[in-house]
Every structure is written in structure tokens, then in C-alpha cells.
Amino acid sequence: MVADMGLFGKSKVQKLGDSLTERLKGNLDGAAMTQAELDALDPSLFALAEYDAAAAERSGYSNYSYWKSTCRVFWKNRAARFLLFLLAALLIFTFIQPYLPNQKDDITIYYDQSTDLPLKNKLPGEEPGFFLGTNSIGQDLWARIWSGTRTSLFIGFVVALSQCIIGVGIGVLWGYVRKVDKFFTELYNIINNVPRTIILILISYILRPSLSTIIIAMCFVGWVPMSLLIRNQIVIIRDRDYNLASRCLGSSSLRIMVKNLLPYLVSIIMLQMALAVPAAITDEVFLTYIGLGLPLDMPSLGTLIIAGRAIITSAKLQYQLLFPCLSLSLVTVCFYVIGNAFADAADPKNHVN
Amino acid sequence: MAKYIIKRLGSAVISLFIITACIFLLLRLMPIEGYLGAGYEKMSPEVVQNQLRSLGLLDPVWVQLKNFYVNLFHGNLGISWIYRPNVPITDILAAKIPISISMGAAAMALALVVGLPLGVVMSRFKGGLPDKLGTSFIVLLNAVPVVVFYLIIQLYGSKIFGVPMLFSKTDWRTWILPTVCLSIGSIANYAMWMRRYMVDELNSDYVRLAMAKGVSRRNIMYHHVFRNAFVPMIQLLPASLLMTIMGSIYVESLFSVPGMGGLLVDVIKRQDNTMVQALVLIFATMGILGLLLGDLLMALADPRIKLTRGEDGR
Numbered sequence: 001m002v003a004d005m006g007l008f009g010k011s012k013v014q015k016l017g018d019s020l021t022e023r024l025k026g027n028l029d030g031a032a033m034t035q036a037e038l039d040a041l042d043p044s045l046f047a048l049a050e051y052d053a054a055a056a057e058r059s060g061y062s063n064y065s066y067w068k069s070t071c072r073v074f075w076k077n078r079a080a081r082f083l084l085f086l087l088a089a090l091l092i093f094t095f096i097q098p099y100l101p102n103q104k105d106d107i108t109i110y111y112d113q114s115t116d117l118p119l120k121n122k123l124p125g126e127e128p129g130f131f132l133g134t135n136s137i138g139q140d141l142w143a144r145i146w147s148g149t150r151t152s153l154f155i156g157f158v159v160a161l162s163q164c165i166i167g168v169g170i171g172v173l174w175g176y177v178r179k180v181d182k183f184f185t186e187l188y189n190i191i192n193n194v195p196r197t198i199i200l201i202l203i204s205y206i207l208r209p210s211l212s213t214i215i216i217a218m219c220f221v222g223w224v225p226m227s228l229l230i231r232n233q234i235v236i237i238r239d240r241d242y243n244l245a246s247r248c249l250g251s252s253s254l255r256i257m258v259k260n261l262l263p264y265l266v267s268i269i270m271l272q273m274a275l276a277v278p279a280a281i282t283d284e285v286f287l288t289y290i291g292l293g294l295p296l297d298m299p300s301l302g303t304l305i306i307a308g309r310a311i312i313t314s315a316k317l318q319y320q321l322l323f324p325c326l327s328l329s330l331v332t333v334c335f336y337v338i339g340n341a342f343a344d345a346a347d348p349k350n351h352v353n
Numbered sequence: 354m355a356k357y358i359i360k361r362l363g364s365a366v367i368s369l370f371i372i373t374a375c376i377f378l379l380l381r382l383m384p385i386e387g388y389l390g391a392g393y394e395k396m397s398p399e400v401v402q403n404q405l406r407s408l409g410l411l412d413p414v415w416v417q418l419k420n421f422y423v424n425l426f427h428g429n430l431g432i433s434w435i436y437r438p439n440v441p442i443t444d445i446l447a448a449k450i451p452i453s454i455s456m457g458a459a460a461m462a463l464a465l466v467v468g469l470p471l472g473v474v475m476s477r478f479k480g481g482l483p484d485k486l487g488t489s490f491i492v493l494l495n496a497v498p499v500v501v502f503y504l505i506i507q508l509y510g511s512k513i514f515g516v517p518m519l520f521s522k523t524d525w526r527t528w529i530l531p532t533v534c535l536s537i538g539s540i541a542n543y544a545m546w547m548r549r550y551m552v553d554e555l556n557s558d559y560v561r562l563a564m565a566k567g568v569s570r571r572n573i574m575y576h577h578v579f580r581n582a583f584v585p586m587i588q589l590l591p592a593s594l595l596m597t598i599m600g601s602i603y604v605e606s607l608f609s610v611p612g613m614g615g616l617l618v619d620v621i622k623r624q625d626n627t628m629v630q631a632l633v634l635i636f637a638t639m640g641i642l643g644l645l646l647g648d649l650l651m652a653l654a655d656p657r658i659k660l661t662r663g664e665d666g667r
Contacts, residue, residue: 305504328498336496
């Protein structure tokens with residue numbers, strides 16, 4: 001207080017006090033009600049309340065539903081909502097595109113009717129009917145991109161699904177059955193020490209490059225982080241009281257795992273699946289690039305990008321690289337943003353407004 | 354602490370032994386063309402058998418494995434058959450390793466020099482334009498496959514800066530683009546975590562006290578917050594190292610840098626088994642050692658840090 005006085009001086013403090021008093025007085029005057037307003041109030045507000053037994057017994061209740069709240073929070077995220085629509089449209093279009101009218105085939109080489117030469121390297125719009133032009137041997141780039149996206153999405157979904165099944169299966173066993181905990185932990189330590197890219201390269205090198213091979217290779221490396229995540233969650237909820245009670249009542253381990261534990265993990269599993277799809281698509285591009293992926297005549301985003309990369313030095317033909325890259329980026333961004341928005345929405349902490 | 358270090362070292366050694374055995378045994382399942390070199394189709398079966406015997410490939414598997422380990426301990430990785438016939442692999446690698454290492458080191462240094470200040474600036478202007486730009490850069494880098502960025506950098510970087518697209522040893526300008534490509538993932542990672550740690554520190558009580566005392570904002574930022582936020586950044590080093598090593602496979606072959614990553618892609622395409630074996634072995638060893646180093650650094654830097662690591666960059 002002494003320091004304050006020194007800093008501001010007596011007159012200033014006095015002034016401040018005066019102005020505060022003035023302000024308070026003004027507030028009180030404004031708050032007072034006129035007689036007319038007082039008359040308008042409902043007299044029942046001032047009557048004694050009857051004793052109501054039912055009202056006294058009423059307990060608090062909120063109609064909270066986990067999934068409804070999750071959807072509501074997710075829906076509020078505008079970017080995620082937009083990308084969800086975009087992804088849905090993309091998925092639908094990818095799968096119906098070959099059945100639409102006026103579509104070219106993705107692996108047919110097209111020839112010029114008058115000269116009988118293949119329609120090589122036509123720029124977008126240069127040749128009627130070829131919306132995105134043609135590639136270096138005369139195939140329709142538009143059809144190839146959609147077909148490639150289809151292949152890549154197929155790989156992504158199959159890998160995500162199988163990773164999820166293997167990862168959840170092993171994760172639940174690892175977390176719930178104590179006997180196998182040590183074994184799986186040691187196994188995890190060994191596998192996790194080796195970078196997954198190396199395992200991916202090794203497995204794909206030994207098997208013959210094909211669609212099924214790269215799916216197998218990706219599944220082999222993909223379940224490890226997934227099962228660790230599931231295991232950690234299971235360990236947390238394994239010994240909660242309701243599981244203890246369930247065990248005392250004689251439920252089998254299988255029933256506890258499937259009925260008591262798994263429903264808790266649905267949101268985690270869904271997030272992991274949403275992120276596994278773009279990861280698999282990225283891995284496909286990588287494997288194809290180092291020569292262990294799909295054969296180059298089979299359209300996928302990886303093979304298209306590599307075909308475009310081969311002619312990167314010609315400035316005119318860069319569209320053959322840019323369009324597949326654009327498609328790849330679009331698909332992966334959609335999954336990434338939607339997955340993360342869903343993870344946020346699935347967290348009950350975000351359900352409170 | 355000592356117990357943990359010994360345990361961690363043991364696990365790394367076990368992993369190393371198992372992965373070398375796996376690499377060796379799995380590659381024995383490959384077709385034998387990779388061991389015979391050019392002109393395999395013209396050889397008579399007797400010649401093929403003789404050659405295989407002289408290579409020791411007809412011995413029992415465990416004898417082969419033992420020889421393989423003995424050779425490894427003598428620093429002998431075998432002989433290339435297709436890539437450069439009859440040249441010891443160590444000789445081929447000796448010319449490539451320095452380039453890979455110097456490029457990787459340059460990329461990691463660049464990532465630190467750019468990533469940390471980016472994170473600091475983002476936390477300084479939290480919610481402002483630099484923060485938004487930086488965050489969208491990071492999200493984009495995490496979401497879009499990194500190869501797209503490599504291709505864009507190669508395509509437009511060379512056009513904008515007038516730099517040749519492909520690497521050449523004599524022209525220093527050609528180092529720039531591959532190094533930037535290699536560092537870009539680590540830059541995003543560093544910036545993201547630096548921002549997070551800085552924001553955490555800025556919200557802590559001692560910063561509020563320093564502000565109340567009237568310490569200048571600049572002083573608080575650089576003498577208190579930055580120093581405290583810097584310590585946990587150590588745990589990102591191994592992830593960055595791994596990202597650089599694995600990224601080099603892509604980048605070196607995209608820019609035709611004569612390093613080990615480009616070599617790996619090359620020998621995979623030519624199916625040179627012994628070369629693939631040696632290179633995969635080297636990459637796996639580097640990965641294992643990098644993770645070991647990271648875990649040990651973390652244990653030394655802060656004994657309280659729970660000894661787990663993220664999945665970034667793997």
C-alpha cells in the first residue's frame with residue numbers, strides 16, 4: 001500500500017476512489033425497478049410452494065449418448081464435413097466411372113484413325129474425348145487415373161481391414177491373457193527395433209511383385225503398432241470393477257473380451273483404420289518406386305506417378321506427373337483430416353459444449 | 354539406470370542377430386540367377402553346379418550361416434555379381450558411404466536450423482498468421498505422401514532456382530535440392546513439437562511470474578522458455594535420423610545421387626542378391642543403432658521420461 005501511494009500519489013488515489021463510488025451509485029439507480037414493473041410480476045412467484053413428493057424423488061438425468069455426441073461434434077467440424085462429402089463423392093465416382101457413358105478403357109492404346117499412329121502424349125483437351133490427354137504410349141490418362149485410384153483404394157482398404165483384424169486379435173490377447181504378455185512384449189521389442197521400411201523391402205523382395213504380395217508385406221508390418229495400442233488400452237480397462245464382476249459371475253474370457261472390452265475400443269480402431277488407408281497407399285507408391293510393387297502395366301497411383309516421373313524433364317508433359325500426384329494428395333488428405341477429426345470427436349472430453 | 358541401458362543394449366544386439374539371420378536365410382529362397390551374373394542362361398547345368406559349389410551355396414544352411422557371420426565379423430560383405438561383377442561390396446560401398454553421410458548430416462543440420470526457429474516463431478505468434486501458415490504446412494506434410502513433395506521440389510525447385518535436376522559431384526548447387534528434400538520431414542516434425550513444448554512452457558506459472566516481475570518478453574522467450582522447451586526435443590533426434598535414412602532411399606534415387614539409398618534401388622531392380630543383402634543389412638543396422646542411440650540419449654537427458662517412443666518417421 002505504501003509502495004502504491006509512492007507510485008501514484010495521494011490525489012490520484014482519491015480521484016480513483018471517487019470515480020468508483022460514482023459508478024456504484026449509478027449502477028444501483030439503474031437496477032431499481034419502477035412501480036409498474038413490480039406490479040407486472042407474477043404473484044405466484046412469491047407464494048409458498050406445496051410439498052411435492054414426486055419432485056423430491058426426481059433424480060438428475062441427461063440423455064447423453066456417446067455416438068450421438070460423437071457425430072454431433074464431428075459434424076460441427078466444417079473442414080472434416082466438407083472432406084467427408086468429397087471423399088464419398090470420390091469413392092462413388094471411382095467405382096462407377098467405368099460404367100459411365102463415353103469413358104475410354106484404361107489399358108487400351110488408342111490410334112489416330114487417319115494416320116494409324118498411336119495418340120501419344122496428347123496434352124489435356126488437345127484431342128477430343130481425352131479429357132486429361134494421353135500418356136507416352138497412347139492410353140487415356142483420365143481413365144487411367146480413376147482406375148489407378150481404384151486399385152490404390154482397394155489396396156488401402158484391404159490392408160487396413162486385415163491389419164485391423166490381425167492387430168485387434170493379437171492386441172486383445174496380448175493385453176488380456178497375462179501368460180502371453182511377456183512373449184508378445186519381447187517379440188514386439190525385437191520387431192520394433194527394425195525400421196518397418198526395411199521389413200517391407202525385405203518381404204516384397206523375396207516374394208514375386210504382384211498385388212497380393214504387397215498386400216501381404218504391408219499386413220505383415222502393419223499389425224505391430226496397432227496391436228500395441230490395443231494392448232495398452234486393454235491393460236487399462238482390464239481390471240475395472242465391471243470386468244471383475246463379470247468374471248466372478250463366471251463369464252468366459254472370450255465373452256469378456258468381445259462383449260466388455262472391444263466396444264470400448266471401437267473409436268480407437270476406427271481412427272487406426274482411417275489412418276491405415278493412406279499409409280498403405282503411400283507404401284504402395286514407395287514399393288512401386290523402388291521396383292518391388294505392382295507391374296508397370298497395371299494402373300495404380302504408384303505406377304502412374306513413376307511413369308510420370310520418367311518424363312519429368314520434358315516441361316510440356318508434366319501433366320502426366322501432376323494429375324496422379326493431385327489425386328494421391330487428395331485421397332490421403334481426406335483420410336487424414338477425417339480420421340483426426342473423428343478422433344477428436346470420439347474423445348468424450350470434447351463432448352461438453 | 355545402468356540396468357536399463359544394459360537391457361536396451363541386449364535387446365538391440367538380439368534384434369541385430371535375428372534380423373541378419375532373417376535377411377540371410379530369406380535371401381537364400383531367391384532364385385539363383387542373382388549369384389551367377391550375366392550369361393546365366395547359356396551355362397550348362399554342370400557349370401552352374403560347380404559355380405554354386407565354389408560359392409559355398411550347396412553347403413548345409415547352418416554352415417552357410419556360420420560362414421556368413423564369420424565373414425561379417427571380418428568386415429567382409431561378399432562380392433557383387435551383377436551390379437559390378439566380382440568386385441568386393443565393401444569397395445563399392447566405400448565410394449558411396451561418404452556422400453550419403455555428408456548429405457544426411459547436412460539435411461539433419463538444416464532441419465534443426467529451420468525447424469526450431471519455425472516452431473519458436475509459431476509459438477510466439479500463436480493464433481496469428483505465422484502460426485496458421487506453419488500449422489497448415491505441418492498438416493499438409495503429415496497428410497500428403499512425402500514423395501509428392503520430393504517431386505514438386507525437384508520439378509519446381511530446379512525451374513525456379515535454375516539448378517540442374519540431377520545431382521553431379523562437381524556442381525555444389527545440385528546439393529541443395531536433395532538436401533532440402535531430405536530435411537523437409539524433419540523440419541515439420543521439429544517445428545510441430547517445438548511449438549507444442551513452447552506453448553506448454555509459456556502457460557506455466559514461472560513465466561507468469563517473470564512477466565509480473567517485468568522481465569521483457571524477449572528475455573523470457575530466449576532465456577527461460579526456449580531452454581526448457583529445448584530439452585525434450587532430444588527425443589526427436591532418432592526419429593529424425595530414421596526419417597533421413599529412409600528418405601535417402603527415395604531422394605538419392607530421384608536425384609541420382611551416387612549414395613547408398615540410390616544404390617539399394619538400383620540393385621533391387623537388377624536383382625543382385627548379395628548387394629541387396631549387404632545394403633539391407635547396413636540400413637537395418639543403422640536403424641537399430643539410431644533407435645538405440647535415441648533411447649539412451651533420452652534416458653541420460655531426463656531419467657523421468659517414460660521409456661517409450663513415438664511412431665514418427667518409421
